[in-house]
Amino acid sequence: MLLLGASGSGKSTLLSLICGIVAADQGKVHHGDVDIGAMRAGARDRFRAERIGVIFQQFNLLPYARVIDNILLPLRFAPERRARAGNGTTEAKRLCAALGLPAGVSHTPAGQLSVGQQQRVAVARALIGSPPLIVADEPTSALDAATQDTFLALLFEQVTEAHSSLLMVSHDERLGDRFDRVIRIEDVVSTVREAA
Numbered sequence: 133m134l135l136l137g138a139s140g141s142g143k144s145t146l147l148s149l150i151c152g153i154v155a156a157d158q159g160k161v162h163h164g165d166v167d168i169g170a171m172r173a174g175a176r177d178r179f180r181a182e183r184i185g186v187i188f189q190q191f192n193l194l195p196y197a198r199v200i201d202n203i204l205l206p207l208r209f210a211p212e213r214r215a216r217a218g219n220g221t222t223e224a225k226r227l228c229a230a231l232g233l234p235a236g237v238s239h240t241p242a243g244q245l246s247v248g249q250q251q252r253v254a255v256a257r258a259l260i261g262s263p264p265l266i267v268a269d270e271p272t273s274a275l276d277a278a279t280q281d282t283f284l285a286l287l288f289e290q291v292t293e294a295h296s297s298l299l300m301v302s303h304d305e306r307l308g309d310r311f312d313r314v315i316r317i318e319d320v321v322s323t324v325r326e327a328a
Contacts, residue, residue: 134308135301137317143301144189146317147269150299151184152176163265181210185258185296187268191250193257195243199233200224202242203256213261220260227256230293231286248279255287262294269301284310 137143148154149161152168155176161169163183168176180186185206193202203224207214217223225238231252237245242253251271258266271287272280288310291298300311308314 133297133299133313133315134311135299135315135317136305136308137301137303139303141317143303143317144269147267147299147301151186151267152180178209181206182212183263183265185260185263185266187254187258187266187271189269189271189273191254193242193250193253196241198239199228199242199245199253200238202253203227203238203260206257207261210261213263217261223260224256227259227290228252230290231256232282248275248283251275251283252286255290259290259294259296262296264296266291266294266296266298267300268298270303271300272302272304272307 135143135146145154149156152161152171153176155173156169159169160167163179166179168179171179194205200221204220207217207220214220228238229235233249233252233256237249242250245253255271258268268287272283275283284307288298300307
């Protein structure tokens with residue numbers, strides 16, 4: 133699913149609510165039968181670590197840590213996700229190869245990579261352990277059209293292979309054709325106001 137909206141329309145805030153990074157002042161946020169808004173902050177953090185892979189707009193990689201350590205980081209906080217990953221190092225290297233990262237990059241500090249390579253590391257980190265939901269905040273904003281097409285093809289392929297759902301946020305209307313469902317943030321705001 134693609135969530136479209138202009139800059140400053142609240143897309144990233146909505147993602148933070150969906151991920152449980154912030155708690156809603158009103159209303160409820162459900163993941164299936166789970167009301168994450170009713171959880172304390174620590175429980176929301178554990179839920180997110182197990183069930184949600186996040187691709188941040190600025191990637192949020194640890195620049196001095198090796199690529200492999202950045203990818204494996206979510207598994208340190210999520211025992212169920214770690215179990216789903218099996219051998220984490222093997223899975224991380226498989227994801228690197230599947231996402232088109234050069235062989236041997238796993239021991240390179242993330243800060244030494246190009247922006248496009250860092251983005252792929254961020255995707256691998258989100259995908260490791262096959263979380264049911266992948267949330268991507270403007271992951272294509274820094275890419276030219278050709279690179280964007282390649283990146284999205286790789287992202288969709290890996291999300292499908294992991295049997296995960298993808299919720300991506302963008303302001304780029306051209307991406308709408310690539311998704312089976314598109315929601316505009318203006319429509320969400322209107323619906324909420326009408327319900328109030």
